Amino acid sequence: VTRRQLQRNGPLPEQLGDDTGCPVLHVDMDAFYASVELRSRPELVGTPVIVGGLGSRSVVLSATYEARAFGVHSAMPMMRARRMCPQATVIPPSHGLYDEASRGVMEIFRSITPLVEPLSLDEAFLDIAGAQRRLGTSRQIGALIRARVVDEQGITCSVGVASSKFVAKLASARAKPDGMIVVPRDDVVAFLHPLPVGVLWGVGDKTEEALTRLGLRTIGDIANTPLSTLQRALGQAAGAHLSALSWGRDDRSVVAHEPDKSIGAEETFARDVDDPAVVLRELLRLAERTAARLRATDHMGRTIALKVRFADFTTITRSKTLREPTDVARVVYETARGLYEALGLQRARIRLVGVRVEGLVASDTTPRQLSMGGGGEEWRAAEQASDQAAARFGAGAVRPATLVERDRKEDGPKRV
DNA sequence: TCTGGGGTCCTTTTGCCC
DNA sequence: TCTGGGGCAAAAGGACCC
Numbered sequence: 001v002t003r004r005q006l007q008r009n010g011p012l013p014e015q016l017g018d019d020t021g022c023p024v025l026h027v028d029m030d031a032f033y034a035s036v037e038l039r040s041r042p043e044l045v046g047t048p049v050i051v052g053g054l055g056s057r058s059v060v061l062s063a064t065y066e067a068r069a070f071g072v073h074s075a076m077p078m079m080r081a082r083r084m085c086p087q088a089t090v091i092p093p094s095h096g097l098y099d100e101a102s103r104g105v106m107e108i109f110r111s112i113t114p115l116v117e118p119l120s121l122d123e124a125f126l127d128i129a130g131a132q133r134r135l136g137t138s139r140q141i142g143a144l145i146r147a148r149v150v151d152e153q154g155i156t157c158s159v160g161v162a163s164s165k166f167v168a169k170l171a172s173a174r175a176k177p178d179g180m181i182v183v184p185r186d187d188v189v190a191f192l193h194p195l196p197v198g199v200l201w202g203v204g205d206k207t208e209e210a211l212t213r214l215g216l217r218t219i220g221d222i223a224n225t226p227l228s229t230l231q232r233a234l235g236q237a238a239g240a241h242l243s244a245l246s247w248g249r250d251d252r253s254v255v256a257h258e259p260d261k262s263i264g265a266e267e268t269f270a271r272d273v274d275d276p277a278v279v280l281r282e283l284l285r286l287a288e289r290t291a292a293r294l295r296a297t298d299h300m301g302r303t304i305a306l307k308v309r310f311a312d313f314t315t316i317t318r319s320k321t322l323r324e325p326t327d328v329a330r331v332v333y334e335t336a337r338g339l340y341e342a343l344g345l346q347r348a349r350i351r352l353v354g355v356r357v358e359g360l361v362a363s364d365t366t367p368r369q370l371s372m373g374g375g376g377e378e379w380r381a382a383e384q385a386s387d388q389a390a391a392r393f394g395a396g397a398v399r400p401a402t403l404v405e406r407d408r409k410e411d412g413p414k415r416v
Numbered sequence: 417t418c419t420g421g422g423g424t425c426c427t428t429t430t431g432c433c434c
Numbered sequence: 435t436c437t438g439g440g441g442c443a444a445a446a447g448g449a450c451c452c
Contacts, residue, residue, distance in 0.1 A: 032452095052420090053420075055420095057418090057419080057420075058420065059419070059420050059421095061420080061421095061452095074452075075419085075420080075452085076417090076419085077417065077418060077419055077420095079417080079418080079419095080417050080418080080419090083417090119451080119452075120422090120423090120451080120452045121452080122452080123452080201450095201451080202425095202449090202450065202451085203450090204449060204450050204451080205449085205450090206448085206449060206450085207449075207450085235426075235427065236426090236427085237425085237426060237427085238426080238449095260423090261423085261424070261425095262423070262424085263422095263423090264421095264422080264423080265421085265422085266420085266421060266422085267420090267421085268419095268420060268421085303444085303445090305445090305446095313418085313419070315447085315448090316446080316447080317445085317446060317447070318445080318446080319444080319445060319446075320444095320445090321443090321444065321445085352420090352421095354421085356423090
């Protein structure tokens with residue numbers, strides 16, 4: 001009800017600017033996971049709510065604005081968040097729910113324009129240049145999207161409208177929660193220059209620190225710094241990039257379909273582990289999960305990467321590129337195991353292990369030398385995985401292979 | 417205050433070939 | 435034979451994002 005009222009309110013002063021030449025929208029859900037949870041827990045609306053794991057090593061995934069008022073924010077360790085805000089209701093995440101809500105909002109976006117570039121589950125860029133004749137001005141389309149997201153998904157979002165992607169992104173952040181900001185083309189530099197450097201997309205803690213050392217605090221400061229100075233301090237690419245952004249120059253276009261580049265899985269142990277057998281068992285699980293996702297999305301990859309995080313949080317990666325791309329859990333596992341054993345660790349205390357497959361290609365475009373010909377390729381991969389697992393591990397190994405089968409669609413015989 | 421899990425991109429180092 | 439270095443791909447690390 002309050003949301004509807006908010007929408008009927010007149011435009012805020014910053015919404016009044018000229019939106020011609022502003023074809024880029026950035027739409028970002030407000031406190032996404034928490035908002036989704038509140039749909040089924042309406043009695044918690046208006047109270048501090050934190051979504052995050054219950055384990056001692058988990059972090060905050062999302063928090064309502066009432067919780068944020070206590071200093072809670074996402075990525076904060078849960079233990080700390082609960083200390084800061086003991087009265088908060090803590091809800092463990094339900095990723096399936098968020099996936100579904102995400103599909104819903106992305107569908108709304110795609111009904112506006114096919115030029116939708118999702119950045120994550122809860123945000124996307126839209127290029128609406130081609131939709132304006134049909135649906136109205138940028139501001140009208142932004143308002144339409146906000147209304148439809150509330151009506152159809154029961155959560156609020158914020159919208160930034162601008163002539164470029166990164167200004168639209170900054171604008172939506174400043175519109176939060178439940179608002180919309182238009183940055184007119186001619187006002188971009190005036191909008192940017194007073195802002196602190198840290199709000200720029202791509203400037204995190206380290207870069208901000210480097211900029212502070214140069215005495216650069218605002219985006220305007222960056223704009224007035226020679227390119228060579230920036231590049232010396234930040235590197236070639238980052239320096240040039242920030243320099244351009246500080247003058248509002250950003251010619252990146254909204255692209256609908258970026259293919260995946262890697263797929264992986266990793267896990268932090270509840271307690272540090274120094275038993276190699278435990279580590280290897282975990283690597284097997286992660287390899288199976290990763291390979292199942294590869295096959296489910298019809299991908300194969302050539303490079304297998306192992307990630308190990310030690311008790312002191314130092315993290316290393318080791319990788320190996322195969323001659324042929326694979327989507328077979330056994331291959332991923334054996335490669336990761338080889339990389340792990342090559343480390344020659346002597347009971348080091350390990351906090352996390354991960355497996356990732358990089359250099360992805362679509363399965364159907366990769367020539368398959370070993371193919372017997374005739375059979376479906378997906379089916380080949382599934383059988384190969386289950387056969388190899390069974391051959392090496394005996395009957396018990398049927399379980400992981402069965403999980404693989406379940407994740408796939410209806411095809412592929414169930415082996416009992 | 418003791419730091420998740422999913423990713424992308426960039427930089428530097430290393431090994432190899434010529 | 436030794437050294438230098440260009441060019442390249444792979445490997446490793448790290449910053450960053452949500």
